[in-house]
Amino acid sequence: MTTSTSLVYLIALPLFGATVLLLAGRRADKWGHILGTAMSASAFAVGVYQLTQMLGRTNESRPVTQKLFEWISVGSFNVDAGLMLDQLSICFVLLITGVGTLIHIYSISYMSHDHDRRRFFAYLNLFIAAMLLLVLGNSYLNLYVGWEGVGLASYLLIGFWNQKPAYATASKKAFVMNRIGDMGLSFAIMIAFATLGTVSFDGVKAASEHASTAALTAIGIMLLVAATGKSAQFPLQAWLGDAMAGPTPVSALIHAATMVTAGVYLITRSNFIFDAAPTAQLLVVIVGAITLLFGALIGTAKDDIKKALAASTMSQIGYMILGAGLGPVGYAFAIMHLLTHGFFKAGMFLGAGSVMHGMNDEVNMRKYGALRKYMPITFATFGLGYLAILGVPPFAGFYSKDKIIETAFNAGGNKGIILGIVTLLGAGITAFYMTRVMILTFTGKSRWDDEVHPHESPLLMWLPMAILAVGSVTSGFLLSNGDALVNWLAPLFAEHGEHAERLQPMVVSLLALAVVAVGIAIAFFKYSRQEVLAIAPENVSVFTKIARQDLMQDKFNEAVFMRPGQLLTSALVKTDEAVIDGAVRGVGQMALGSGSVLRGIQTGFVRSYAALILVGAALLIAAIWMVTQ
């Protein structure tokens, strides 16, 4: 394999930025955002350079590696700090640094009034570095460092305004739920080492060829657990909505475009495991299917624009996970949807930030309305993202989402029918809730208060939105034209025969468009024909109530885990004091006769110490002597 000496700069540059900004403190306030943006842009430049190098090589010699140093080596457990860039990771590198740089630029303006803008850029740089390590590490353990590193950055950014108690709680919740997922990754690594004797991607791939299905299934399921935590998939999805406490650029970068897609990366990267473990693969599909509906349903009831988009993210990643579970044919489509989603969802989140910027940080869409007139650029860029997520041809989602729906139908049998219907249904609900967002925000009558003066955002904010909008329009076509992405990634995945096409692509597209049209129509009649209330109505159906409460996810977690956990904790604290320490005190009192002896030790302790030793030792020597005779 080709070696490279420049991979490390991808990580080192943003890491340097984060370190300088954090250590310099307030001294860096004046130029911190410039340095942070420059470091992210430099990493993007290194990424582009790597891509040009990679394009110049043939398929087999495209992956490059760089060994940095020996990290952990004990017995046969040997892990180098090593990086690997191949056709899959370069997609992520460009997405992370590209979208990342745009969001740095956007944040210069968005965060300009914040006293702690420098710290914000430090965290953003830290995130970029950790995310790049996640996709560049050449072993599961290296990936793990990036995996928890992005979790840390996410925690810091969700809690960026942690002086508000609710935001501090949201950041803690995200960290803890992610750790539950991380436990899955730990297990996967342990199982891999115990069964295959290695934790590097190459090693596991080679060993998986003669490993038992049971071992691979166990590893696969644990990797899936990890993916559900990081990618907010069922049943570890409940943190994502609260994560919207973070500043909106963070929601765009971390909780839409990049970090939350890490689960898709993990499954795709581990294709050799899932291909040989059908049970694990089926579970991946089931998780994806449940989440895509779960997220979409939550999305229908949210009045908070960011939470509606977050629910949508959850749902769209459900599509990706489902696609990845339909490997080998689905891997490339999952990645394609991941990339197009990176453009349109990041664009829409930045649009939401732009709206909030013009609306005194109001997030309740019921207090919006008619913003099309006041924010034409935001409306246009958001609208292009809207068309892309709906899958209207020729926008990006049309190419990527329809491919997943098509693959779902082609899975065959009842599985194919169920998955096909679920993905279609999801597309319809997506059309409904996204149309609802568009209508509530940009059309109809204004519903905001008098002191609000909506205005278009400045250049530094709308430019990144415009660039992402271009991606929302063109990326699908570019990636699928001539099967560009599929062919690019093909060398990494197992060969798959031509699947019987149970439904023609054209039929799938028409079906999807029909369902989308229905979704739009319902939203249109419900929100555009009737007057929207500025205050959410209370006399709604029980389904709406449940959806507003995120399908009871928090109530469930609280009832099943949190409260029993709290009870157990307080019971244990009491037991420790009363029973265990009590027993010890009791034995002590018995052994020493009474409390007065204790006081005696306190006062003349040296004498008592000597006496105790002598008496005790004599007794025990006698006991030993009797035993050894």
Added chain:
Amino acid sequence: MNSLILLMLLPMLGALLIGVLPKANETLTKQIALATTVIVAIVTIAIAVGFQRDNVDLQYVQSYSWIPSFGINFAVGIDGLALVLILMSTVLAPIVVLGGWNESHGGRWSVKTFYVLILVLETMMIGVFAATDVFLFYVIFEAMLIPVYFLIGGYGTGQRSAAAVKFLIYSLFGGLLMLASIIGLYVMSGAQGGHTFDLAALSHLQMSSTTQNLLFLGFFIAFAIKAPLWPLHTWLPDAADSATPGTSILLLGVLDKVGTFGMIRYCLTLFPEASKTFTPMILVLALISIVYGAFLAIGQRDLKRLIAFTSISHFGFITMGIFVMTSQGQSGATLYMFNHGFSTAALFLVGGWMISRRGSSTIADFGGLQRVTPIMAWSFFLAGMSSLALPGMSSFVSEFLVLVGTFTRYPVHAVIATFGIVLAALYILIPVQKALHGPTTEGNENLSDLNLREKIAIAPVIAIIIALGFYPSPLLKVINPASAHVIAQMGFTDPAPTNGDK
């Protein structure tokens, strides 16, 4: 002169020097104490540089006849295990002195006495790890209680006398059992070729399995109290609650390691068969410690008690690593001992500064410190990240090694222990949220951030934690040969991959 003997003499010299100083000059006293501990740390680093990594024999060996009529020698020597623990202890000592610059004030006795106690304790810390004569080890093991007793009872806070006595009685009880076992060993050595207390000679004794089990328990219970292992842990929260932060660092960071060190050096070496017999039971106790300690930490309202319970959880990991008998578990456990020293030091140092500024150790009394004292808040946060074993921090390497080393032989144990990492997230993030986040609550508005001395004390601790997280090789290269030697002596080999070449 032998380097180890010199190393042990240096703190005593410092203590002597302080002893002859006039009482009034407190600053000079502290400066001498700091200078002494810095010199000791430098000499230790020199010893570590001169240490032959791949040589599993004891190095820097020296033996003086001490009580010839009983065959007792003042014998010292170190292997990789002892070296890293001595290194940890002597590097922590100046940090403790500098970080707790003012904690000797307001005690029952003078500032002078405080530093004499600290320096005498440092000599013993080196000696307890370096001793190769079982009787010498025992004497130091027991004698260490005395300075710690005075440090808690004389300079602590709250119920300091009661806590000091509780600590003492617990330790004495364990020490007695160990003494009985040592005498048993001595008696038997007389029947098998001559009375001796030499560790290497004693490890070749022939014993019936009953005898071996009983003698093993004498040592093990003493070490399990020291470590401390559930259910012998209840002295620790009280002691940590009452001790000054510096004393807590020495107590939890160094002295408790004598327990886990003793399990490897004495239990495994002297009683290999009994160790195997008791392994299932010990692993269960270790698991309980991991989970129980974590739950108890989550439930604490007091910052110092919380840190103490996190340590009980961490000592569970160390004990588990020692007894799973894989090279990853064994090396991981030793590395864990080293890393835990710095992790706990960071928590107690910063926690101590927070408490002394606020005048309370109740977590709920803090609030919003991140915006009042950002550097102190960051230091506490990083210390917490180290305690929850975030990748990139040194504790991650050791914790993961213990887990992976456990999994290859005891998968169920490893799975249960891994749940500890979720609990760890809770016991760190709950106090982080309560103390550092949220609005700044009453009584916290005017707290001052770290001063230069405190920054100088905490900076190397955090630097070591992060540096060893990314590059633990220098330590692992010292630890690995010693661990492999233990595993081989016990007659174990690492389990082979179950799905290896077919």
